[in-house]
Amino acid sequence: MTQTTYAGLLDLAAGAFLLTAVLIVWRRELRAIVRLLAWQGMALAAIPLVEGIYQGDRAIVTVGVIVLVLKALVLPILLGRVVGTEDQERRESTPLVNTTASLLITAGLTVMAYAVTRPIIALDPTEATRAVPAAFAVILIAVFVMVSRRRALSQAVGFLMLDNGIAATGFLITAGVPLIVELGASLDALFAVLVLGVLTGRMRRAFGDTDLDQLRELRD
Amino acid sequence: MSALSVVAAALQVVGVLAVAPLVVGGMRQVRARLEGRAGGGIGQPWRDLRKQLRKQQITPTGTTLVFALAPAVLAGSTLLIAAIVPIIALGSPLDPVADLFGVVGLLFLGTVALTLAGLDTGTAFGGMGSSREITIAALVEPTILLAVFALSVPGHSANLAAIVSGTARNPGQVLTPGSLLALVALVIVIIAEAGRLPVDNPTTHLELTMIHEAMVLEYAGPKLALVEWASAMRLTVMLALIANLFLPWGIAGAHPTVFAVLLGIVAVTVKVVALASLLAAGEVFIAKLRLFRVPELLAGSFLLALLAVTASYFLAAAPV
Secondary structure, three states, X not given: XXXXXXXXXXXXXXXXXXXXXXXXXXXXXXXXXXXXXXXXXXXXXXXXXXXXXXXXXXHHHHHHHHHHHHHHHHHXXXXXXXXXXXXXXXXXXXXXXOHHHHHHHHHHHHHHHHHHOHHHHHHOOOHHHHOHHHHHHHHHHHHHHHHHOOEHHHHHHHHHHHHHHHHHHHHHHHOOOOHHHHHHHHXXXXXXXXXXXXXXXXXXXXXXXXXXXXXXXXXX | OOHHHHHHHHHHHHHHHHHHHHHHHHHHHHHHHHOOOOOOOOOHHHHHHHXXXXXXXXXXXXXXXXXXXXXXXXXXXXXXXXXXXXXXXXXXXXXXXXXXXXXXXXXXXXXXXXXXXXXXXXXXXXHHHHHHHHHHHHHHHHHHHHHHHHHHHHHOOOOHHHHHHHHHHOHHHHHOHHHHHHHHHHHHHHHHHOOOOOOOOOOOOOOOOOOHHHHOOOOOHHHHHHHHHHHHHHHHHHHHHHHHHHOOOOOEOOOOOHHHHHHHHHHHHHHHHHHHHHHHHHHHOOXXXXXXXXXXXXXXXXXXXXXXXXXXXXXXXXXX
């Protein structure tokens, strides 16, 4: 793999990664959001795979394969099973901030990510670190999704996006964390989703809805 | 600039004039066939134009010069764009004095002329159509400018010929994130600007949903023919422009030979036919968006254009 192809593929992966985050903000259909999360997992896995193949480092490729299986297959399938079959559960109820404003806020967050990460890039300007702003923007967008959505499932998607963003930043800055650390973090995310899945199911059975705003009335 | 590039630019103007109604007719025909109808044939828009051009000129009472001049301004600005942009050959005589920003400006000159004409009639529909059109235009304009900015970053120039020849020299440039995002953003805003689905339905006359049709409701006869002809030309020019910005193969160079010009004509015909069929086929599967959802779509495309600028500025163009 030549350096130009490497840089091109890495840019493409980072661009797709950011694009899926933006589309998750845009869409309201819960199934579509879960599908986009799977695409994002694929873009995330592409980063260590491209880096590993370019550097000839087998450990990074292994991490990439693990990330691919977990983030692009297992987690989206688990989340997809949580999506309700009833009509009112299929769509995100009106977000706290309307879609147009959310998209403009996302634009602002992206620009902010570029501004904030400039010193980090200046430390070691390589092809990989130059894509860091995209990963950092995903972190900011994920936090925004978590605070602005009402459904339990979309908040879980926001949480997973946050995890994806942090993982991508790690891959781009350090060319991969040690295998054992990556395994631990991935396992953590897996358990979190399992617990969230069970919790959402319980919530639906108890209250018939997963709109978290309606739980404000709960008292001991 | 050689004599042949002047000929090529003239060919572009004449070609757009002659072919634009056929493009619209072809799109309607594709759509009709996919919906299981026989369709009116590719030549139907031309027959409509001929019929309307023969009719008597009618001017609504109370309208002013604005109403009378708007079709001419719309058609004139579109023809000027057709002379500037590289459709068949690169070295148009007008190319040095107008860049992509100039083209966007001319595009909006036509939009504003038609909007003012809609207001000038003083009818409820005209005003409503104008208000909707200007709402959409206000959201479309920044997006186009940003997308254009993203495209001009790799070539370090907003000159159309420079962008197109840069892409032709270095085809890998199209596959960068910046360029792909700019393509998606441009396609969305061009659909909005040309008044196609899902932003506006070009076939409807239902007053609650129409945008473009509401503005031109008071036109009749030759003026209506001119407005419809100009709309068809705008669509054709924009399709050709987007085809050449992202797939510049086959276009003749700045100093073309006769053979290169002929090849350019064939190439652009193939590209426009493919794009128009794709657009028409896509329209079969989508419904018109509610008017209140349109700003969402356009804000989304604005965001994509912004991402395109950041991507092409920070990722690709940074010196290694």
